[in-house]
Amino acid sequence: MFLCDDFPIEFARQPGLGAPVWRGRAASGEDLKDFAATVHLQGGRLAALWGSDERQRHGGPSTGAVAGFRLHCVFGVSQGHACVSLDLPGDDPATLVYPDLSAIFPAANRMQRATRDMVGIASDGPDQRPWLRHGAWPADWYPLRHDAVHVFGMGVGFPNLPSDYDFVQVGGEGAHEIPVGPIHAGIIEPGHFRFSVVGERVLRLEQRLGYQHKGVEKRFIGMDIGRGAKLVGRISGDSTCAYAWAYADAVEAACGVEPPRRALLLRALMLERERVANHLGDLGALGNDAAFAFGLTQFLRLKEDWLRLNAEAFGHRFMMDRIVPGGVAGDIGAPALAAIVEQCGVIAGEVKKLRTLYDEHAGLQDRFLTTGIIDTALVRELSLSGMAARASGMILDGRAHRHEYTPPSPWTTLGVRPITDERGDVAARVAVRFGEIAESLRLLCVLAVGLPTGETRVETAPVAGAAGLGVVEGWRGEVLVGVQFDSEGKLARVHPHDPSWQAWPALEHAVMNDIVPDFPLINKSFNLSYSGVDL
Amino acid sequence: MISLLGQIFRTGILTEPHPDTGDGPRREIDRLHDDILNILGRALTIRQVDAGSCNGCELEIHALNNPYYNLEGRGIKFVASPRHADMLLVTGPVTKNMENALRIAYDCTPDPKLVVAVGDCGCGCGEVGAMFGESYASCGAVDNVVGVDLRIAGCPPTPLALMQGILAAIRSRST
Numbered sequence: 132m133f134l135c136d137d138f139p140i141e142f143a144r145q146p147g148l149g150a151p152v153w154r155g156r157a158a159s160g161e162d163l164k165d166f167a168a169t170v171h172l173q174g175g176r177l178a179a180l181w182g183s184d185e186r187q188r189h190g191g192p193s194t195g196a197v198a199g200f201r202l203h204c205v206f207g208v209s210q211g212h213a214c215v216s217l218d219l220p221g222d223d224p225a226t227l228v229y230p231d232l233s234a235i236f237p238a239a240n241r242m243q244r245a246t247r248d249m250v251g252i253a254s255d256g257p258d259q260r261p262w263l264r265h266g267a268w269p270a271d272w273y274p275l276r277h278d279a280v281h282v283f284g285m286g287v288g289f290p291n292l293p294s295d296y297d298f299v300q301v302g303g304e305g306a307h308e309i310p311v312g313p314i315h316a317g318i319i320e321p322g323h324f325r326f327s328v329v330g331e332r333v334l335r336l337e338q339r340l341g342y343q344h345k346g347v348e349k350r351f352i353g354m355d356i357g358r359g360a361k362l363v364g365r366i367s368g369d370s371t372c373a374y375a376w377a378y379a380d381a382v383e384a385a386c387g388v389e390p391p392r393r394a395l396l397l398r399a400l401m402l403e404r405e406r407v408a409n410h411l412g413d414l415g416a417l418g419n420d421a422a423f424a425f426g427l428t429q430f431l432r433l434k435e436d437w438l439r440l441n442a443e444a445f446g447h448r449f450m451m452d453r454i455v456p457g458g459v460a461g462d463i464g465a466p467a468l469a470a471i472v473e474q475c476g477v478i479a480g481e482v483k484k485l486r487t488l489y490d491e492h493a494g495l496q497d498r499f500l501t502t503g504i505i506d507t508a509l510v511r512e513l514s515l516s517g518m519a520a521r522a523s524g525m526i527l528d529g530r531a532h533r534h535e536y537t538p539p540s541p542w543t544t545l546g547v548r549p550i551t552d553e554r555g556d557v558a559a560r561v562a563v564r565f566g567e568i569a570e571s572l573r574l575l576c577v578l579a580v581g582l583p584t585g586e587t588r589v590e591t592a593p594v595a596g597a598a599g600l601g602v603v604e605g606w607r608g609e610v611l612v613g614v615q616f617d618s619e620g621k622l623a624r625v626h627p628h629d630p631s632w633q634a635w636p637a638l639e640h641a642v643m644n645d646i647v648p649d650f651p652l653i654n655k656s657f658n659l660s661y662s663g664v665d666l
Numbered sequence: 667m668i669s670l671l672g673q674i675f676r677t678g679i680l681t682e683p684h685p686d687t688g689d690g691p692r693r694e695i696d697r698l699h700d701d702i703l704n705i706l707g708r709a710l711t712i713r714q715v716d717a718g719s720c721n722g723c724e725l726e727i728h729a730l731n732n733p734y735y736n737l738e739g740r741g742i743k744f745v746a747s748p749r750h751a752d753m754l755l756v757t758g759p760v761t762k763n764m765e766n767a768l769r770i771a772y773d774c775t776p777d778p779k780l781v782v783a784v785g786d787c788g789c790g791c792g793e794v795g796a797m798f799g800e801s802y803a804s805c806g807a808v809d810n811v812v813g814v815d816l817r818i819a820g821c822p823p824t825p826l827a828l829m830q831g832i833l834a835a836i837r838s839r840s841t
Binding site (some may be wrong): 265268269270287289291293309313314316317318319320341342343344345346349350358361362365366367368369371385404416425428429431432434435438448449451484485488491492516660661662 | 717725744792824
């Protein structure tokens with residue numbers, strides 16, 4: 132079996148065509164902690180962590196085994212993902228405590244704090260600073276508890292109080308702080324960065340996020356499958372296809388539905404188009420942040436061509452609401468497929484030319500090379516996934532075969548080559564983006580040429596009390612969506628997880644010992660989502 | 667350097683003609699340009715504030731500066747400080763955690779200022795706008811927090827819709 136035979140947690144493979152997920156239940160907090168330690172020892176990762184209220188729901192009795200709260204932890208292991216839940220019985224805050232996992236996986240820190248803010252179950256760890264709650268709602272009011280209704284059910288009307296945050300102070304002669312944000316100097320999402328610097332050198336960066344928190348998870352409660360699909364596509368607009376697919380996988384696993392083959396390939400087509408669009412934009416912006424405006428203009432031109440074909444082929448520039456549970460909404464005709472293949476050829480040629488220009492530009496390379504380094508050991512320690520992890524030497528891609536791991540359909544037969552680079556600096560993240568564009572263009576041609584005929588969508592009826600987890604390799608990294616239905620077949624709990632949760636702390640490390648003016652460049656080389664983690 | 671210049675030469679000028687604002691002939695655009703000069707001085711400067719969007723609207727606002735739309739080439743420029751701005755371009759829904767920052771940015775923008783709400787969430791319209799609405803974490807539409815002169819709906823609005831909206835906002839102030 133899985134990991135080791137004599138482990139006290141029983142695992143069962145989740146049905147469906149999605150990424151391989153095993154589900155199990157830990158009998159005690161100690162079991163969970165032991166399991167986490169074993170995963171860590173074997174080189175695994177913490178993929179996601181969230182909580183849910185399993186007490187009496189609005190509409191009827193709880194479908195869970197015990198009345199109380201539940202902690203959900205997803206670990207990335209060699210075969211895929213292991214989702215372990217831990218029941219926390221009762222209503223008494225003193226008993227609603229689980230063992231701190233942040234000593235094993237530092238990535239757990241912010242997720243645990245967010246879980247406390249939202250559900251009111253806490254780890255026994257030392258860091259209990261609020262994360263998502265700034266002062267807009269009281270400390271003893273937990274939005275995702277079913278009895279948290281306040282005014283009109285959504286908690287309108289709390290006074291929005293100013294809040295203070297306990298940043299870690301850096302002392303010593305000449306050390307001072309630079310606060311940045313929440314509104315940044317550009318067309319970008321809000322967040323606060325606190326730099327501790329000496330001269331130009333950054334000694335420490337501490338992020339405070341949560342400014343984009345708009346109550347997405349509470350909005351999901353009570354929605355039907357269709358409305359949930361619409362909302363999940365707006366968690367991080369740049370990853371709308373990845374989220375929609377992960378949500379569809381989760382719903383399909385819960386409802387025992389298998390989407391048709393044509394739909395799966397069309398999903399892959401959209402996901403790869405989303406990846407290329409974002410990489411094109413980022414490569415331009417990375418040139419611009421190193422004062423190479425030519426790069427921005429050239430890549431934004433290509434991106435605009437790309438988005439216009441999206442609009443033509445799929446009816447939306449970002450393909451929002453096109454991936455839905457049961458398949459895809461709408462279909463694509465032969466002329467659009469031919470246009471996609473033709474465009475791949477054009478873009479491949481243009482990107483190749485621009486790559487040469489980037490590679491041969493001394494000023495640009497001077498800014499990129501050795502800037503913002505994170506090494507493989509740190510990537511493992513921080514449970515990083517996706518493009519940034521691959522740029523630090525990790526061969527980790529949910530679409531590609533690796534030892535003990537078989538990717539889900541339709542990737543199984545596509546032979547995706549993960550693009551890696553060992554350097555871990557901005558130059559590596561640029562190189563991985565270039566490589567991934569080339570690989571995605573190849574995949575797009577294969578997908579468009581080999582698209583089978585047939586149905587694109589099957590009916591998906593909710594199954595009361597069922598649960599599912601979807602995992603999709605988005606352009607930034609691993610996007611996870613956990614879904615739980617209530618006794619009436621409505622959504623009881625949806626938890627979307629963005630790869631930025633793990634990557635934001637990596638950015639704090641990457642910027643250390645570089646100079647302040649390099650921060651925008653390093654930040655852009657990761658290009659993390661604020662909305663995706665603030666929810 | 668030669669290859670760089672070669673690429674620029676081969677690419678040529680891609681900027682497309684002004685979009686029609688929908689309320690008159692093409693000459694209207696020229697009049698709008700005069701209006702910008704008359705009302706706001708030499709150019710229009712915009713401070714974009716993301717007050718809680720999913721970043722979809724930001725992707726399209728970014729696209730305004732690509733060579734096809736070339737907003738900056740038309741004398742409309744994005745600036746880093748609200749103190750340098752004539753217009754606030756705000757996306758939403760305005761989160762409670764951004765409410766105060768948005769108010770401060772608004773107060774810092776010198777008069778006469780224009781506020782344009784962008785996207786279904788920022789305008790509080792459509793299915794998506796209603797989906798987020800008001801809650802313990804969200805103030806909803808931008809005009810629940812600061813006064814709004816013009817709304818550009820869409821999820822997200824296309825760059826063309828954004829350009830038409832920005833030009834219409836200037837026009838509304840000039841008449």
